Amino acid sequence: MAVKIADPLLMREINKYHVLETIRCHGQISRVEISERTLLSGTTVSAITGALIEEGLIEAIHTTPTNETLRGRPRVLLGLVRDAAFVIGVRISQALTTATLIDFRGETVASVQLPVRLARQPAEVIVDLIEDAMEECIGKSGVDRSRIKGIGIGIPGIVDPRSGRSYASSVFGEREIPIGTLLAERTGLPVKLEKPANLLALAESWFGYAQSVRSFGVVVLDQTASLGLWLEDDLQRGSSKLGPAFGHIKVGNEGMVCECGQHDCLNAHVGDAAMRRQARQELGEALDAAASYDLLDHLAGLAQAGDARGQRLIQRQAEKLGVGLSHIINLVNPAKIIVAVESQRYGEVIAPTVRAAAQANSFLTHFNSTELIFHTLDDQLWARGAAALMLRDIYSAPWNAA
Amino acid sequence: MAVKIADPLLMREINKYHVLETIRCHGQISRVEISERTLLSGTTVSAITGALIEEGLIEAIHTTPTNETLRGRPRVLLGLVRDAAFVIGVRISQALTTATLIDFRGETVASVQLPVRLARQPAEVIVDLIEDAMEECIGKSGVDRSRIKGIGIGIPGIVDPRSGRSYASSVFGEREIPIGTLLAERTGLPVKLEKPANLLALAESWFGYAQSVRSFGVVVLDQTASLGLWLEDDLQRGSSKLGPAFGHIKVGNEGMVCECGQHDCLNAHVGDAAMRRQARQELGEALDAAASYDLLDHLAGLAQAGDARGQRLIQRQAEKLGVGLSHIINLVNPAKIIVAVESQRYGEVIAPTVRAAAQANSFLTHFNSTELIFHTLDDQLWARGAAALMLRDIYSAPWNAA
DNA sequence: CTACTTTCTAAGCATCCCTTATTAAAGGAA
DNA sequence: TTCCTTTAATAAGGGATGCTTAGAAAGTAG
Numbered sequence: 001m002a003v004k005i006a007d008p009l010l011m012r013e014i015n016k017y018h019v020l021e022t023i024r025c026h027g028q029i030s031r032v033e034i035s036e037r038t039l040l041s042g043t044t045v046s047a048i049t050g051a052l053i054e055e056g057l058i059e060a061i062h063t064t065p066t067n068e069t070l071r072g073r074p075r076v077l078l079g080l081v082r083d084a085a086f087v088i089g090v091r092i093s094q095a096l097t098t099a100t101l102i103d104f105r106g107e108t109v110a111s112v113q114l115p116v117r118l119a120r121q122p123a124e125v126i127v128d129l130i131e132d133a134m135e136e137c138i139g140k141s142g143v144d145r146s147r148i149k150g151i152g153i154g155i156p157g158i159v160d161p162r163s164g165r166s167y168a169s170s171v172f173g174e175r176e177i178p179i180g181t182l183l184a185e186r187t188g189l190p191v192k193l194e195k196p197a198n199l200l201a202l203a204e205s206w207f208g209y210a211q212s213v214r215s216f217g218v219v220v221l222d223q224t225a226s227l228g229l230w231l232e233d234d235l236q237r238g239s240s241k242l243g244p245a246f247g248h249i250k251v252g253n254e255g256m257v258c259e260c261g262q263h264d265c266l267n268a269h270v271g272d273a274a275m276r277r278q279a280r281q282e283l284g285e286a287l288d289a290a291a292s293y294d295l296l297d298h299l300a301g302l303a304q305a306g307d308a309r310g311q312r313l314i315q316r317q318a319e320k321l322g323v324g325l326s327h328i329i330n331l332v333n334p335a336k337i338i339v340a341v342e343s344q345r346y347g348e349v350i351a352p353t354v355r356a357a358a359q360a361n362s363f364l365t366h367f368n369s370t371e372l373i374f375h376t377l378d379d380q381l382w383a384r385g386a387a388a389l390m391l392r393d394i395y396s397a398p399w400n401a402a
Numbered sequence: 403m404a405v406k407i408a409d410p411l412l413m414r415e416i417n418k419y420h421v422l423e424t425i426r427c428h429g430q431i432s433r434v435e436i437s438e439r440t441l442l443s444g445t446t447v448s449a450i451t452g453a454l455i456e457e458g459l460i461e462a463i464h465t466t467p468t469n470e471t472l473r474g475r476p477r478v479l480l481g482l483v484r485d486a487a488f489v490i491g492v493r494i495s496q497a498l499t500t501a502t503l504i505d506f507r508g509e510t511v512a513s514v515q516l517p518v519r520l521a522r523q524p525a526e527v528i529v530d531l532i533e534d535a536m537e538e539c540i541g542k543s544g545v546d547r548s549r550i551k552g553i554g555i556g557i558p559g560i561v562d563p564r565s566g567r568s569y570a571s572s573v574f575g576e577r578e579i580p581i582g583t584l585l586a587e588r589t590g591l592p593v594k595l596e597k598p599a600n601l602l603a604l605a606e607s608w609f610g611y612a613q614s615v616r617s618f619g620v621v622v623l624d625q626t627a628s629l630g631l632w633l634e635d636d637l638q639r640g641s642s643k644l645g646p647a648f649g650h651i652k653v654g655n656e657g658m659v660c661e662c663g664q665h666d667c668l669n670a671h672v673g674d675a676a677m678r679r680q681a682r683q684e685l686g687e688a689l690d691a692a693a694s695y696d697l698l699d700h701l702a703g704l705a706q707a708g709d710a711r712g713q714r715l716i717q718r719q720a721e722k723l724g725v726g727l728s729h730i731i732n733l734v735n736p737a738k739i740i741v742a743v744e745s746q747r748y749g750e751v752i753a754p755t756v757r758a759a760a761q762a763n764s765f766l767t768h769f770n771s772t773e774l775i776f777h778t779l780d781d782q783l784w785a786r787g788a789a790a791l792m793l794r795d796i797y798s799a800p801w802n803a804a
Numbered sequence: 805c806t807a808c809t810t811t812c813t814a815a816g817c818a819t820c821c822c823t824t825a826t827t828a829a830a831g832g833a834a
Numbered sequence: 835t836t837c838c839t840t841t842a843a844t845a846a847g848g849g850a851t852g853c854t855t856a857g858a859a860a861g862t863a864g
Contacts, residue, residue, distance in 0.1 A: 005416075005417060005420060005440060005441050005442055005821095006408075006412070006413040006414075006416040006417050006820090006821090007413070007820080007821055007822080007850090008413070008819095008820065008821065008822095008849080008850045008851050008852095009821095009850075009851090010408070010413075011408040011409070011410070011412075011413055011820090011850085011851060011852080012408075012850080012851065012852095014407075014408040015407060015408050015851090015852085018407060030811085031811075031812070032810090032811065032812085038407060039407050040407055040852080040853095041852065041853050041854080042811085042812070042813085043812090043813070043814085043852080043853075043854085044851085044852055044853075045812095046812065046813060047813095047851090047852090050813095071808075071809050071810070071861080071862050071863075072808085072809040072810025072811065072860085072861065072862075073809075073810050073811040073812075073859065073860040073861050073862095074810085074811080074860070074861060074862095075810085075811065075812090076811080076812080158767070215640070215641065227733070229733075231633060231634070231638070232633070232634050236633070236734070237735075238617070238734060238735025238736065238768065238771070239617065239735050239736060239737040239768075239771040239772055240735055240767050240768050240770075240771035242735075242767060242768070244732065244733045244734070244735065245731075245732040245733075245735070245764075245765035245767075245768050246732070246733065248732055248764070248765040248768075249728070249729055249732045249733065250725060250728065250729075250763050252655070253654070253655060260765060260766070262762070262763070323652060326651070326652065327651055327652075327729050327733060328733060330646065330647040330648070330650055330651045331629070331631075331646045331647075331648065331651065331729060331730060331733055331734065332638070332640060332646070332733065332734065333640025333641050333642055333644075333646065333647070334640065334641060335641040360664070361652045361664070362647075362650070363647035363650040363662060364662070365560070365642050365644060365647075366640065366641075366642050366644070366647050368642075369640070369641040369642035370641055407852095408851090408852090409819090409851080409852055409853080410818080410819040410820050410821095410851070410852065410853095411819080411820090413819085413820060413821080413851090414819080414820065414821095417820090417821085432842080433842075433843070434841090434842065434843085442821085442822095443821065443822050443823080444822095444842085444843070444844090445821080445822075445823085445843090445844075445845085446820085446821055446822075447843095448843060448844065449820090449821090449844095452844095473830075473831050473832080473839075473840050473841070474829080474830065474831075474839085474840040474841025474842065475828060475829040475830050475840075475841050475842040475843075476829070476830060476831095476841085476842075477841085477842065477843095478842080478843080
């Protein structure tokens with residue numbers, strides 16, 4: 001069957017999920033208000049919240065009654081139990097690995113940064129390093145190890161969330177590393193892998209600009225361009241389960257070579273890696289040392305300082321990205337597209353051109369119904385996305401469950 | 403709330419829908435088999451089928467017991483009641499309007515063709531003509547008028563299914579005609595509009611190659627190229643509710659002008675209208691008379707006969723279409739893409755090139771996980787799609803209901 | 805301290821599904 | 835033909851859920 005058969009247990013699960021979601025979104029909320037928002041009867045809400053309290057997921061908050069001169073019995077506010085579960089979010093990027101411990105409310109408890117290039121290390125060492133970072137994180141926080149329920153990892157490149165394998169990642173080079181499996185064996189915890197754009201999409205949906213938005217996309221622009229698509233309450237993974245191949249849509253005919261072997265992929269024109277190649281050609285190696293990393297930021301600085309060649313480079317990239325966005329707009333037409341760029345300065349420089357190019361290449365009605373948002377890639381949000389990946393299992397939307 | 407609250411009634415609705423779907427897909431099926439397929443208990447199936455019989459939607463079939471030397475009490479086969487409801491599907495295209503009467507099982511009862519160019523007529527006349535065709539259809543079939551539950555209409559161009567308006571249709575020219583509203587007023591029946599690709603997607607999902615496929619796309623190539631996307635058990639309409647603007651994704655930089663005012667839209671390169679312009683340039687007006695309509699078919703004939711210019715024209719178009727498909731593959735990566743072409747000959751000629759171009763421009767993993775199917779645009783299937791549009795309301799999937 | 809207001813919970817009812825037991829409707833063998 | 839076996843379909847009983855109504859709890863206002 002494509003869809004689950006309904007029985008009383010599923011019914012309960014569904015309503016329980018709704019109640020938990022309502023509490024999560026509101027932070028603190030009374031039973032009455034839950035009842036109003038969910039349209040469930042008061043008794044049902046009481047029964048469900050009772051069970052959730054029993055399970056230790058929520059608790060009554062005994063702070064101020066918050067009664068704004070209201071008469072009658074004061075409402076008891078309910079909220080998530082902060083330490084009902086902890087999750088570790090790991091962000092792996094070119095030159096920096098971050099491990100962040102997140103509590104059940106999605107808030108950061110502790111964070112450890114590891115400024116190391118993992119690409120040069122063998123798999124064993126990589127896993128060692130990540131494990132150390134996580135240990136440090138746990139130690140710093142003082143959280144009991146048994147309360148940690150899982151690990152969510154974000155890795156650039158092609159990631160298969162089913163097998164826990166990472167392909168063609170700029171971080172690991174050509175190697176296929178079953179990093180998920182390795183870490184799971186080490187820690188005995190469930191591990192989930194995703195590409196960064198998917199994690200950010202999850203984070204935006206839970207905590208960010210896309211709360212209760214039914215369809216949106218998150219475009220991450222750093223080493224490469226990548227897209228996470230959120231449609232109808234879940235990540236869109238497509239038939240291959242790998243998610244959209246945004247970086248490999250074709251956006252020109254200049255013959256730029258992509259690492260995938262084809263020509264004029266978006267990633268051949270756009271992103272840190274592509275820009276480095278172009279900059280080397282056009283600006284010479286003067287740039288090379290200055291912009292060992294943070295090339296995009298450096299370029300933005302040049303452009304703002306009035307450097308014509310830098311401006312042209314950026315302009316060209318922004319246009320290509322705009323064309324890429326236009327394909328999303330025309331084909332999927334989500335309510336929002338959030339473009340996340342690592343360097344704030346760079347984001348500000350390209351935003352107008354990207355927007356204009358997107359408009360120039362989109363069908364007008366569709367462009368107008370898709371909101372384009374630019375913002376800086378937030379490390380914190382990123383980690384919360386990785387955590388949400390695991391927390392989702394605990395919250396467990398019943399219609400997605402196996 | 404984004405999702406419905408669960409209560410016993412919804413539970414029943416969901417299971418009822420599953421039972422009805424199972425019966426629809428199987429034509430004739432016993433209670434036991436329904437129980438096995440849906441995983442519902444026998445008693446529940448009995449209760450639900452009992453209700454459905456009461457409502458007149460299904461009935462016991464008293465033909466052969468179909469007992470393959472099986473002992474025991476024979477199974478009673480259940481099936482849809484053929485005349486539980488009738489629906490009229492109307493297909494409007496450039497030079498031909500077809501009205502088809504469809505029964506509750508999705509089978510054609512009667513069909514009327516109107517070889518008339520509606521573009522030249524005022525709105526009043528258009529509605530008159532369609533009404534006449536429908537009347538003829540009803541009369542021919544002898545079906546009681548009161549059993550007809552609605553009208554589903556397919557119109558090329560931009561269609562807003564909410565307002566029943568048709569924009570920028572090649573059929574009506576620049577006019578905005580509220581054809582849905584007009585016909586609803588005339589007939590007193592509910593009317594739904596869709597673009598052809600959406601109707602075909604619906605039809606493929608109900609009756610065709612995409613039964614129980616969770617995600618697929620249907621690309622229709624006739625006057626223009628158009629895409630209907632089916633994701634997660636429903637048509638993907640996007641934020642604008644108009645569906646994908648496949649014809650307006652950009653596929654080149656040759657500067658071909660599209661009717662939307664932009665350059666190098668897919669529709670500027672591909673489809674009957676674009677080919678006519680190109681053919682006029684390259685083949686001269688010798689072609690003009692021969693190919694008043696059915697230009698694509700005519701071209702295919704030329705190409706098969708060895709005409710180099712015709713082959714080049716077709717080749718170029720096929721490549722552009724392949725690029726278009728690659729965007730679908732890379733971004734959405736559906737399990738199937740069904741390419742429906744009006745002329746069988748033309749379809750056969752372009753298929754290899756389209757496939758090759760799609761492959762050359764897609765990320766390999768994604769290409770390999772999307773099945774590409776070419777087939778001829780089936781007038782019958784088309785009409786059944788229009789009918790399914792209405793029947794869907796009667797079947798009423800509970801999770802899509804308001 | 806009492807009356808009032810509002811929140812929350814308990815009791816009773818209706819619906820649904822499931823498991824088990826019973827009836828119905830055939831075929832096969834004596 | 836009659837009785838037994840086998841399978842299908844229905845009926846009865848149990849468990850879970852949600853809803854409505856009524857009552858207990860916990861404050862404020864006077």
